[in-house]
Amino acid sequence: MPLNRRGLGAALAALTATAAKAQTPDPAIIKPQDWATSLGDGVVTNPYGIPSKYESAVIRRDVAWLTAAKQSSVSFTPLHALEGTITPNGLCFERHHGGIADIDPAQHRLMIHGMVEKPLVLTLQDLKRLPRINRVYFLECAANSGMEWRGAQLNGCQYTHGMLHNVEYTGVKLSTVLEAAGIRPGAKWLMAEGADAASLNRSIPLPKALDDCMLAFAMNGEALRPEQGYPLRLVVPGWQGNMWVKWLRRLKLDDAPWMSREETSKYTDLLPDGRSRRFTWVMDAKSVITSPSPQAPLAGRGRTIISGLAWSGRGAITRVDISLDGGRNWQAARLDGTTSKLALARFYAETDWTGQELLLQSRAHDDTGYTQPTKDALRKIRGVNSIYHNNGIQTWLVRPTGEVENVEVS
Numbered sequence: 001m002p003l004n005r006r007g008l009g010a011a012l013a014a015l016t017a018t019a020a021k022a023q024t025p026d027p028a029i030i031k032p033q034d035w036a037t038s039l040g041d042g043v044v045t046n047p048y049g050i051p052s053k054y055e056s057a058v059i060r061r062d063v064a065w066l067t068a069a070k071q072s073s074v075s076f077t078p079l080h081a082l083e084g085t086i087t088p089n090g091l092c093f094e095r096h097h098g099g100i101a102d103i104d105p106a107q108h109r110l111m112i113h114g115m116v117e118k119p120l121v122l123t124l125q126d127l128k129r130l131p132r133i134n135r136v137y138f139l140e141c142a143a144n145s146g147m148e149w150r151g152a153q154l155n156g157c158q159y160t161h162g163m164l165h166n167v168e169y170t171g172v173k174l175s176t177v178l179e180a181a182g183i184r185p186g187a188k189w190l191m192a193e194g195a196d197a198a199s200l201n202r203s204i205p206l207p208k209a210l211d212d213c214m215l216a217f218a219m220n221g222e223a224l225r226p227e228q229g230y231p232l233r234l235v236v237p238g239w240q241g242n243m244w245v246k247w248l249r250r251l252k253l254d255d256a257p258w259m260s261r262e263e264t265s266k267y268t269d270l271l272p273d274g275r276s277r278r279f280t281w282v283m284d285a286k287s288v289i290t291s292p293s294p295q296a297p298l299a300g301r302g303r304t305i306i307s308g309l310a311w312s313g314r315g316a317i318t319r320v321d322i323s324l325d326g327g328r329n330w331q332a333a334r335l336d337g338t339t340s341k342l343a344l345a346r347f348y349a350e351t352d353w354t355g356q357e358l359l360l361q362s363r364a365h366d367d368t369g370y371t372q373p374t375k376d377a378l379r380k381i382r383g384v385n386s387i388y389h390n391n392g393i394q395t396w397l398v399r400p401t402g403e404v405e406n407v408e409v410s
C-alpha cells in the first residue's frame with residue numbers, strides 16, 4: 001500500500017465517503033444542542049485557563065515500576081495526544097532527583113565564581129535587565145527509550161519516547177553573564193549546580209557554554225513551571241536533559257571537569273567490553289510515529305494520517321522516511337512547517353488503510369548527513385548494558401482491528 005499524496009481531491013473524496021455513512025438525518029446537525037440553547041460560563045470562570053473536560057485523558061503519566069519514590073522519579077509527556085511541535089507547559093515531562101524545589105524568586109540568587117575576574121551574585125531582577133533572547137529547543141532525557149534497549153517493553157509512545165519536550169525559552173545568553181564576570185585565562189569548564197535537595201550538578205565544556213547555552217526564566221511565554229526549574233534553569237541545546245540544570249543557583253569556572261556523581265556512576269554508557277563511553281552529551285537524530293501508536297489506535301479503515309516527531313541534537317532534521325512494512329521499503333514523509341535547529345520537527349504521511357497488518361517505522365536524517373540507525377545496529381556496537389542514548393528506529397505493529405502494539409523486527 002503506497003503512501004498516498006493525491007492531495008485535496010482524494011482527501012475530499014474520503015470525507016464524502018465518511019459523511020455518507022453518517023445517520024440521515026443526523027441529529028447532531030438537525031437538533032438544537034444544549035450548549036446552543038442556554039448561556040455558557042462567564043469570563044474568569046477559570047482565572048488560569050484549563051483544557052476542556054473532554055481532554056481529561058491528555059495528562060502526564062508515570063510508570064509504577066519506575067517510581068520507587070515520587071521525589072526521584074519521572075513522568076512522561078503524552079506525545080500520542082499532542083499536535084504540532086510545542087509542548088504545552090502543563091504536559092512537559094518531569095525528571096527530578098530530589099523533588100521539586102519550592103523557591104521564592106525574591107530570595108533566589110545565582111552565583112558565578114571560580115576562574116573569573118569578578119565573582120558575581122545576581123538576583124532574577126539583575127538577570128532581567130540583560131539583553132533577552134527567545135529560542136525553541138527540544139529537551140530529551142539521556143534515558144529516553146532506555147527501557148527498550150533489551151527489547152520492546154512499554155506499550156505507548158508516551159512511555160517509550162515521552163521523556164521529551166519542546167519549548168520556547170526566554171532568557172539571557174549564558175555568555176553575557178560569563179563575559180560580565182570576566183573569564184580568566186586557562187578556564188575550560190563550567191560547573192552548573194541546582195538549588196534543589198539533589199544539588200544536581202554537571203560539568204560543561206566552556207566552548208558549549210559560550211556558544212548557545214541560555215539562562216531561562218520563562219517557557220512558552222510565562223514563568224518557568226516549578227517542575228521545570230522555577231525561577232531559573234540552564235538551557236543546553238541539543239545535549240542530554242541532565243545537563244539542563246533546574247533551579248540553577250551556581251556556576252563555577254575551572255580548568256578541568258568536576259567528575260561528580262552525574263558524570264561517573266551515572267550518565268556514562270557501559271560498553272560490552274567493560275569500557276565506558278563518557279561525556280556522551282549530544283542527543284543523536286531520532287524520530288517516532290506518535291499516531292497511530294499503542295495509545296492512539298486507528299479508528300477505522302480509509303483515509304489515515306500517519307504523524308510523528310523527529311529531532312537531532314546535532315542540527316536540523318532534513319528528511320524523515322516512513323516504512324509500512326518493517327523497514328523493507330521506505331518513502332519520504334512530508335515535513336511540515338519550518339524545521340529549526342535543535343527543535344522538534346513534525347512529519348506527516350497520508351494513506352488509505354484497507355485493514356491489513358502494518359509494521360510502521362520512521363527514520364530521521366539530519367543536516368550533518370546522519371541517519372537514525374536500527375536498534376539491532378546500535379546494539380551491535382553498544383551492547384545492552386546501558387540505558388542511555390537509545391535512538392534506534394521504533395516499530396509499531398498495527399493489527400487489522402486498528403489496535404497498535406510495540407514490537408521489534410530484525
Ligand code: MTE
Pocket residue numbers: 092093094095096097098139140141142165193194195196198199200227228229240241242243244245246247
Ligand atoms: N536539575 C536539577 N537541579 N535537579 C534535577 O533532578 N534533573 C535533570 C535535569 N535537571 C534535574 C535537573 C534531568 S535528569 C533531566 S532529564 C531534566 O532536568 C528534565 O527536565 P524536565 O523536568 O524539565 O523535563
